[in-house]
Amino acid sequence: MVVEDRAPDPREARSASEYVALLRGLKDASGLTFRELAQRADAVGDVLPRSTIANMLARTSVPREELLAAFVRACGCGPTEVDAWLAVRKELAVHGRRAGRARVPGAAADAGAGLPEQSPGSPAEPPAVPIPEPSPVRRRRSRTLLVAAVSLVVLAAAAVTVALLVQDDEDRPESRPATGPVAGRTVQIRSMHSGLCLSEEQGSESGRLYQVPCEQETIPSFSLEPLDGGAWRIVTDHPVYSKGCTGVWDGIRDAGAPLQDQECGKRGDAEKFLIEPVGRPAEGYRIRPSHTRLCAGAEGNSEGRGATLVQTSCDGADRGNLFSFDPVATESAGG
Numbered sequence: 001m002v003v004e005d006r007a008p009d010p011r012e013a014r015s016a017s018e019y020v021a022l023l024r025g026l027k028d029a030s031g032l033t034f035r036e037l038a039q040r041a042d043a044v045g046d047v048l049p050r051s052t053i054a055n056m057l058a059r060t061s062v063p064r065e066e067l068l069a070a071f072v073r074a075c076g077c078g079p080t081e082v083d084a085w086l087a088v089r090k091e092l093a094v095h096g097r098r099a100g101r102a103r104v105p106g107a108a109a110d111a112g113a114g115l116p117e118q119s120p121g122s123p124a125e126p127p128a129v130p131i132p133e134p135s136p137v138r139r140r141r142s143r144t145l146l147v148a149a150v151s152l153v154v155l156a157a158a159a160v161t162v163a164l165l166v167q168d169d170e171d172r173p174e175s176r177p178a179t180g181p182v183a184g185r186t187v188q189i190r191s192m193h194s195g196l197c198l199s200e201e202q203g204s205e206s207g208r209l210y211q212v213p214c215e216q217e218t219i220p221s222f223s224l225e226p227l228d229g230g231a232w233r234i235v236t237d238h239p240v241y242s243k244g245c246t247g248v249w250d251g252i253r254d255a256g257a258p259l260q261d262q263e264c265g266k267r268g269d270a271e272k273f274l275i276e277p278v279g280r281p282a283e284g285y286r287i288r289p290s291h292t293r294l295c296a297g298a299e300g301n302s303e304g305r306g307a308t309l310v311q312t313s314c315d316g317a318d319r320g321n322l323f324s325f326d327p328v329a330t331e332s333a334g335g
Contacts, residue, residue, distance in 0.1 A: 006025075007026060008022040008025040009022075010022055010084055011088060013088055013092065014097060015092070015096075015097050016060055016061050016062045016092050017060040019062055020057065020060060020061075020062070023057060024057050026072065026077075029075070030074075030076055032074070033250060034054060034252060035050055035250075037050075040074040041074040046070035046073065046074065047070065048067070048071060048074060049254065050250070050254060051254040051257045054252060054257055054258055055256065056071065057206070058208045058260075062089050062092050062093050065086060065089065065090075069086060176190075177282075178282050178285060178322070178323075179326055180275075180282060183225065184223055184224070184225070185224065185325075186222070186223050186327070187224070187325040187327055188218060188325075188326045188328055189222055189234075189287075190323060190325075190326050191211060191298065192283065192323060193298065193301070193303060193320040193321075194211055194303040194307075194320075195214070196213060196214065196305055196307075197212060197218050198210070198212075198222070199211075199216075200219050200220065200261060202219070206260070207244075208258050208308060208309075209260070209261065209308070210307065210309065211298055211302070211306065211307045211309070212305055213305060220238035220244070220261060221236070222234055222235070222236060222246070224275075224325065231272045231273060231290050232272070233245055233273070234271075234273060244261050244264060245263070245264040245265075245271045246260070246261050246273075247259070247270045247271030248271070248289050248292075248311050250267065251267045251268060251269075251270035252311070253292050254311075255294060255312050256312070257310060258308055258309065258310050258311075259296055259310065259311070269289075269290040270291045272290040273289055273290060274287075274293070283322060284322025286314060286321055292311060293314075294311045295321040296311060297320045298320055302320075
């Protein structure tokens with residue numbers, strides 16, 4: 001049941017992301033796990049799978065109306081509170097933001113600022129000024145210079161195209177070999193399928209993992225700790241939240257459950273992984289949560305930046321489930 005003095009007020013939300021953050025606060029105030037919420041919903045005839053709850057609370061868009069109502073009821077809210085959550089959801093779904101935020105003046109209102117006022121009867125455009133015709137000699141010279149300039153541009157474009165093709169071939173994900181896990185080494189975890197690296201969203205408290213370009217700053221720092229039985233712990237070092245572990249959200253066993261960084265020791269075997277090479281030499285490494293033996297991969301097998309990492313089925317022919325543990329140079333390693 002919701003603890004009254006801790007329950008958030010949905011009317012505080014001014015955007016969809018703030019609204020979802022308040023939903024996470026509602027779950028925390030209820031003191032219930034995803035499993036318990038699903039069971040409470042089922043008891044009253046609502047459909048609320050645990051993986052669906054996890055995905056809903058990790059997104060930045062408002063949930064579907066029926067899903068929201070089932071979740072809020074499962075958290076222990078009565079009809080009045082449910083109606084309040086639904087009303088705010090509807091407003092955000094229609095308008096994107098709720099009233100109360102300062103409006104940004106439109107560019108159209110300022111389009112004429114600083115320009116001289118046009119007097120009545122003045123022409124809309126300035127009168128055309130005739131341009132003198134160049135002499136024949138000058139015209140021939142201009143044509144010669146134009147041909148030379150076009151030739152140089154074509155040659156430069158060809159050179160740039162060749163350079164880009166060579167660079168693209170070198171940077172293509174499949175051209176970079178996979179690197180296996182090494183205990184204690186700081187790494188970026190790179191998808192062999194997309195060439196992107198795992199990272200949390202900057203400024204987010206959810207701990208969810210996404211695919212981002214490896215060249216940008218990725219957080220947290222990852223390293224690997226060997227465990228008994230051939231398993232590994234993926235250790236995280238976050239600049240704000242310090243040490244933690246990667247795991248499957250709330251220990252959910254269903255496919256589609258998101259991967260999340262959190263304090264170590266909260267999810268049991270759901271934060272222990274089997275890391276298995278595929279191919280010889282290795283085309284990549286599967287990351288398999290010990291509690292399900294499923295695989296980690298991009299949601300929907302996406303190659304796009306921003307795709308979330310979830311627990312999904314394993315397919316040996318699918319590069320979407322294969323990763324590389326690329327070493328990262330550290331200050332201590334540098335000397």
